Amino acid sequence: MNRLAFGNTSLLFLISALLCLAVADITVTALNPWGEMLRLARGMLRPDFLSIEAWSVVWTVAFAVVGVGIGATAGFLLAIAFPHFAAVRVSAMVLRSIHELFWALLLIQVFGLGPATGVLAIAIPYAGIFAKVFAEMIEEADLAAERVLPSGTSAISAFAFARLPEVAERFKTYTLYRLECGLRSTLVLGFVGLPTVGFHLESYFKQGQYAEAAALLGVFYLLIGTRRLWARPTAVPLLVVGSLLLLPEGIGGGSSLSNLARFVTHDIVPAPLRTGDLDSVATWSAFAAWLQPIVWNKVLPGAWNTIVLAQIALVGMGILALLLFPLVSRQFAGRIGQPAGRVLLVVVRSTPEYVLAYVLLQLLGPSMLPAIVALAVHNGAIVGYLMGRHADALDYRADAPKGLNLYAYDTTPRLFGQFLAYNLYRWEIIVRESAIFGILGVATLGYYVDAAISELRFDVAVVLILATVGLCALIDGLSRRLRYALRISTLATRLADAPAR
Numbered sequence: 001m002n003r004l005a006f007g008n009t010s011l012l013f014l015i016s017a018l019l020c021l022a023v024a025d026i027t028v029t030a031l032n033p034w035g036e037m038l039r040l041a042r043g044m045l046r047p048d049f050l051s052i053e054a055w056s057v058v059w060t061v062a063f064a065v066v067g068v069g070i071g072a073t074a075g076f077l078l079a080i081a082f083p084h085f086a087a088v089r090v091s092a093m094v095l096r097s098i099h100e101l102f103w104a105l106l107l108i109q110v111f112g113l114g115p116a117t118g119v120l121a122i123a124i125p126y127a128g129i130f131a132k133v134f135a136e137m138i139e140e141a142d143l144a145a146e147r148v149l150p151s152g153t154s155a156i157s158a159f160a161f162a163r164l165p166e167v168a169e170r171f172k173t174y175t176l177y178r179l180e181c182g183l184r185s186t187l188v189l190g191f192v193g194l195p196t197v198g199f200h201l202e203s204y205f206k207q208g209q210y211a212e213a214a215a216l217l218g219v220f221y222l223l224i225g226t227r228r229l230w231a232r233p234t235a236v237p238l239l240v241v242g243s244l245l246l247l248p249e250g251i252g253g254g255s256s257l258s259n260l261a262r263f264v265t266h267d268i269v270p271a272p273l274r275t276g277d278l279d280s281v282a283t284w285s286a287f288a289a290w291l292q293p294i295v296w297n298k299v300l301p302g303a304w305n306t307i308v309l310a311q312i313a314l315v316g317m318g319i320l321a322l323l324l325f326p327l328v329s330r331q332f333a334g335r336i337g338q339p340a341g342r343v344l345l346v347v348v349r350s351t352p353e354y355v356l357a358y359v360l361l362q363l364l365g366p367s368m369l370p371a372i373v374a375l376a377v378h379n380g381a382i383v384g385y386l387m388g389r390h391a392d393a394l395d396y397r398a399d400a401p402k403g404l405n406l407y408a409y410d411t412t413p414r415l416f417g418q419f420l421a422y423n424l425y426r427w428e429i430i431v432r433e434s435a436i437f438g439i440l441g442v443a444t445l446g447y448y449v450d451a452a453i454s455e456l457r458f459d460v461a462v463v464l465i466l467a468t469v470g471l472c473a474l475i476d477g478l479s480r481r482l483r484y485a486l487r488i489s490t491l492a493t494r495l496a497d498a499p500a501r
Helices: 002-023 033-045 054-081 086-097 100-111 115-140 155-192 197-206 210-225 233-246 256-267 281-328 330-350 353-364 369-393 403-440 445-454 458-485
Strands: none
Touching: 002 281, 002 403, 033 210, 033 353, 054 086, 054 115, 054 155, 054 197, 054 210, 054 233, 086 115, 086 458, 100 115, 100 155, 100 256, 100 403, 100 445, 100 458, 115 155, 155 197, 155 210, 155 353, 197 210, 197 353, 210 330, 256 458, 281 330, 281 369, 281 403, 281 445, 281 458, 330 369, 330 403, 353 369, 353 403, 369 403, 403 445, 403 458, 445 458
């Protein structure tokens, strides 16, 4: 029954991707893409490490450490109340559904290009992510220790001494993984002007200085690859203090308090409601007339293009994950090939989708194709890496087949439920990422958000961002229902839950 359901679900997603592919803009418009790719390859083989701005690397780490630290702390506090209050669950969903780039574009209006913008752009959405994940971990914790507590023990004491020790290790593992994600997010924030590695990376790619860009990417991969060495739990306090001291000075912005007051009470308030009488029917009629063209001309086409892009990328991710996971499984790659495969997938998954799409945009020209490839490759590497870990955790018979037969008839069928769980979990993430590619010119919701902010129409931008939140919430709800219907809702969906090797 389950295998039949797995097949039907996979077929449904495949058909939807093919239908979306038929209406998607995937044309290559660059005049000489192969020539530009050759220049890129030459530059990547000869990185110019002397061109690296060292402070951009320091600030990339500082923004990530402080932002993730604040996000994890706030997320932990929200996680305690998460199962008890619907308002907390809704707030966490809204926070995590708005991409870091959208937060940065809004926060720049309040704080300018200062440290508060970079830190909060990471901390706010990560607080929503941590709240959900930490709450799930707390809910899944073993309750045996609570049952032996003396009667009358307060809820706070029971949580602190019985449940928290059970989840502390998983909290640590997930937080350190999120630090890796925070580094990627910080790099991307450089594309909106913050002085991180991404700021210089955009400049180098735009000017075709690929040797300089290769050096920056090499340092960034080194940061990701050595994260376990410099982000040890014992070194975290020193890392946090050092990051706080080394954050860059702000540029512009004026008085943050007055900017915030103006932004909240005027800029993001819909234009017809700013001076109108809220008790008047005429005011609300004007609001409806203001909202209607935004919905018809921006929200609906933006949401449609976001879904089209995301569905193609989701299926592309799944296909790539199935092809890539043998590279990191000892059962297939062997003791020599496995380390090489892991390095390859770590490098690919460490490259932010936005950066990869930006590079492909320079090579292929403006269309959905760069965004589709970037999302499929990045997420395919993540899921492929995790699937390889699950493959090595399987028990194989002594007379198990080899090669293609082992892959097609023994391993993949046994992992397919887990494969679907990972794909469905990342569905919402891909939709969220698809929305922000509009900043690169793809006509998703982010395209209209960026245009509205450029025109200083922040009230319109907020409507479009809320539409993104609604779309992500819809996909998240559908994903959870499908995981439950397929009886895979209890399977691992996070790195912290994948088998250790």
